Amino acid sequence: MHIVDVARMRELEMRADKEYGLNTTILMENAGRSAAELLARYIRERQQRSLNECELLFLIGPGNNGGDGQVMARHLAAEGARINLYRWKERQLICEGREIPAERLEEELNAVLQRVGYVIDALLGTGRSRPLPDDMRALLARVDEERARRPSELLVVAIDLPTGVNADTGEVDPGSIRADLTITLACPKQGFFFFPARAYLGELFVGSIGLPEALERDLSDEMLDASLARRLLPPRPLESNKGTFGRVMLFCGSPPYPGSAYLAGSAVLRVGAGLVTLAVTPDLLPIYASSLHEATYVLLPSGEPGEQLGQAQAQALLEHLSGYRALLIGPGLGRTPTMRTAILTLLDGLRARPEGERPALVIDADGLNNLVEVEEWWRRLPPGTVITPHPGEMSRLLGGTKVSGGGIDRLQVARHCARDWNLILVLKGACTLVSEPGGRLRINWESNPALASAGTGDVLAGMIAGYLAQGLPPFDAASLAVYLHVAASKLVSQRCGDAGLLASDLLPQIPAARLALLQPT
Structure with a gap:
């Protein structure tokens, strides 16, 4: 529409x-x-x-x-x-x-x-x-x-x-x-x-x-509603295995923010991706292994913080990316020079790969916050990258220009930044906007104040990565995830209203929201 x-x-x-x-x-x-x-x-x-x-x-x-x-x-x-x-x-x-x-x-x-x-x-x-x-x-x-x-x-x-x-x-x-x-x-x-x-x-x-x-x-502008989201759902053929639905690698989480990787990784699986792998340091492995039983893990080197450690972690992750269709960078990583080095080294390694061997990329949260201090950071991103800033992160990416959570200014920000930075932009807010470099733009009609809660953005980022792994183009993967993210929150709100939603409450409702989308209207 x-x-x-x-x-x-x-x-x-x-x-x-x-x-x-x-x-x-x-x-x-x-x-x-x-x-x-x-x-x-x-x-x-x-x-x-x-x-x-x-x-x-x-x-x-x-x-x-x-x-x-x-x-x-x-x-x-x-x-x-x-x-x-x-x-x-x-x-x-x-x-x-x-x-x-x-x-x-x-x-x-x-x-x-x-x-x-x-x-x-x-x-x-x-x-x-x-x-x-x-x-x-x-x-x-x-x-x-x-x-x-x-x-x-x-x-x-x-x-x-x-x-x-x-x-x-x-x-x-x-x-x-x-x-x-x-x-x-x-x-x-x-x-x-x-x-x-x-x-x-x-x-x-x-x-x-x-x-x-x-x-x-x-x-070129569309309302993101049930009829559009339904058309974007990836097929689920009977003759399938976990490889059919793709693998996702997560570079997320750190000792102060361990929950981010759990939320994002769970969301990857809840949208139907075949396998999720968390790239973590040994000290974090027991936390995730005891809570996210379905994931596999890549162990990253640990040691004294600094440029050398950041490069080593990125190289270790790059060595394990073969066969992965999507990579999520950012939720819970923290904002440090070591992490900035790791992210930039990862981006350089991704751009150096042939397109068919490069996983689709989503950058959220601290992935974006670490890029803020890099001049012309967008030139370091591979083509087709999806970024998912909330208004505060968007303001930082723009060098301090204020971006509202629901005003008309968001329209031009979404259009111009997707075009100028050559990426897919998910500008989060009450009515989230999804824009792409060619000028197409989708705006989600539904909103829910219950989503104004820590960790819900990590869930959304994981959902986008999960749909990328299932073969959706970045613009469609982002659009479908945005729609189902709010739809899942509405199912939670049917029980608890518009306050008190925890990010983890969304996880079991994601497949329920997808199922509701498949029902005849």
């Missing part, structure tokens, strides 16, 4: 008219019908209600968004719903086909608000970026107050987007109210994935306006 900004959406609509004869009236009819079908299905299947039991209030604006709302209202009325229309600009209230006299408008509007189960926000769409008029803000505030009074009985449904949300930047007017559901039309809009807008959309559905698929061929 492609993501568009306002200008691109307008271009698609103009081309639909010019090339296919789909004028505004036709598109509006398609949009309203699709929105009605989606809401009707939600009411029947999710709320277990009949439309005959439902009463709705449509807030109708003066533009195309209001037109979409009127078409939607007509279709829902035909299915038995009781429909009230409030035309904001005209200050006109129509209750089940009967116009209310002006002198009784306020009284009747209050009465309708107090009894309906759904308020449909069809006031303003993507075309407005100016502040909302005071009387529109006041109307929305009345809706919000009534929902606060009846939180389990009144749903606010936005058509295309909540009124006052900027579809390009994610900015939100002070008068905007949060939707419980948003039925966007044709394509999700760019601003939806950035804050504060992301918090205003509620559950997102995408309705059709009948655009021909050919019009979307040149679009």
